[in-house]
Amino acid sequence: MSSRIELRGVGQTFLVRGNDDRQLREFVALEGLDLDIAAGEFLTVVGPSGCGKSTVLDLIAGLAKPTSGSITIDGTPITGPGLDRSVVFQQYTLLPWRTAQANIEFALEAKGGLSKAQRQERARTYLELVGLTEFAGRYPHELSGGMKQRVAIARSLSYQPEVLLMDEPYGALDAQTRERLQEELVTIWQRTGTTVVFITHDIDEAVFLGQRVAVMSNRPGRIKAIVDIDLDRSGAGDRDVRATAEFAAYRHEVWTLLREEHAPGRPSPAHRKEDAHVA
Numbered sequence: 053m054s055s056r057i058e059l060r061g062v063g064q065t066f067l068v069r070g071n072d073d074r075q076l077r078e079f080v081a082l083e084g085l086d087l088d089i090a091a092g093e094f095l096t097v098v099g100p101s102g103c104g105k106s107t108v109l110d111l112i113a114g115l116a117k118p119t120s121g122s123i124t125i126d127g128t129p130i131t132g133p134g135l136d137r138s139v140v141f142q143q144y145t146l147l148p149w150r151t152a153q154a155n156i157e158f159a160l161e162a163k164g165g166l167s168k169a170q171r172q173e174r175a176r177t178y179l180e181l182v183g184l185t186e187f188a189g190r191y192p193h194e195l196s197g198g199m200k201q202r203v204a205i206a207r208s209l210s211y212q213p214e215v216l217l218m219d220e221p222y223g224a225l226d227a228q229t230r231e232r233l234q235e236e237l238v239t240i241w242q243r244t245g246t247t248v249v250f251i252t253h254d255i256d257e258a259v260f261l262g263q264r265v266a267v268m269s270n271r272p273g274r275i276k277a278i279v280d281i282d283l284d285r286s287g288a289g290d291r292d293v294r295a296t297a298e299f300a301a302y303r304h305e306v307w308t309l310l311r312e313e314h315a316p317g318r319p320s321p322a323h324r325k326e327d328a329h330v331a
């Protein structure tokens with residue numbers, strides 16, 4: 053239940069109005085972006101604000117078409133949204149008039165192909181996976197922010213997508229809830245083998261979650277470097293993986309790459325583009 057995704061020479065140009073003359077002009081958000089995402093991998097994406105992270109995710113989701121280049125999933129061009137891919141956004145997009153369980157069932161109804169009993173069973177299974185069995189009957193306003201996001205994740209996983217696309221899904225959560233959900237997500241990913249692409253501003257989050265961290269350059273966005281992360285996350289709930297020396301070293305590597313983007317004239321000698329694994 054996983055898919056391989058390839059982006060080749062992807063460019064995205066938007067037409068925007070100039071501040072002064074209000075004339076339409078081209079705005080290059082992405083240019084010549086190459087990226088390979090292996091089947092079943094957990095890839096995190098970091099980059100300066102406005103570098104095009106969400107644009108990349110929208111393109112993979114099929115919510116937009118690139119101006120140039122190609123994007124394929126298992127060799128087939130992506131031409132629009134599909135049930136093989138599911139997106140989780142920062143805002144909890146739950147229906148307020150439906151319970152947690154009914155929100156998931158509703159999404160499965162839209163997908164089709166399952167009887168009512170199967171939908172109910174599937175919704176229960178995924179609520180259990182995110183630890184919300186006891187809250188199945190609650191409405192969104194009766195849930196905490198972290199719980200709502202867990203329902204949104206359970207709903208996305210319930211379609212059993214091959215690819216889970218996550219755009220800053222934990223951005224609005226407090227630090228402790230965020231860490232717990234990161235650990236839960238790693239466990240779910242290990243169990244399901246889904247391909248995950250996860251966008252974040254948070255370097256710790258990117259290092260903790262990703263098997264690889266893709267660092268994007270300033271606009272126009274490209275993949276500047278890929279950092280392979282080899283961390284033992286087993287027992288992450290009991291062991292503070294984030295406090296280990298390995299974690300700190302990876303964190304520093306990603307931080308330095310990002311730092312160069314904020315001060316592009318002064319690359320650090322240890323992390324010049326040619327020293328890193330450039331995708």
Ligand SMILES: Nc1ncnc2c1ncn2[C@@H]1O[C@H](COP(=O)(O)OP(=O)(O)OP(=O)(O)O)[C@@H](O)[C@H]1O
Pocket residue numbers: 066067068079081099100101102103104105106107108271
């Ligand atoms: N539909 C659009 N029309 C015009 N410009 C757009 C559109 N969508 C995105 N942009 C511009 O493209 C650039 C990349 O936007 P995007 O949201 O992908 O960046 P990002 O890296 O996700 O940003 P952030 O980290 O701040 O969320 C930004 O400068 C944004 O203003």
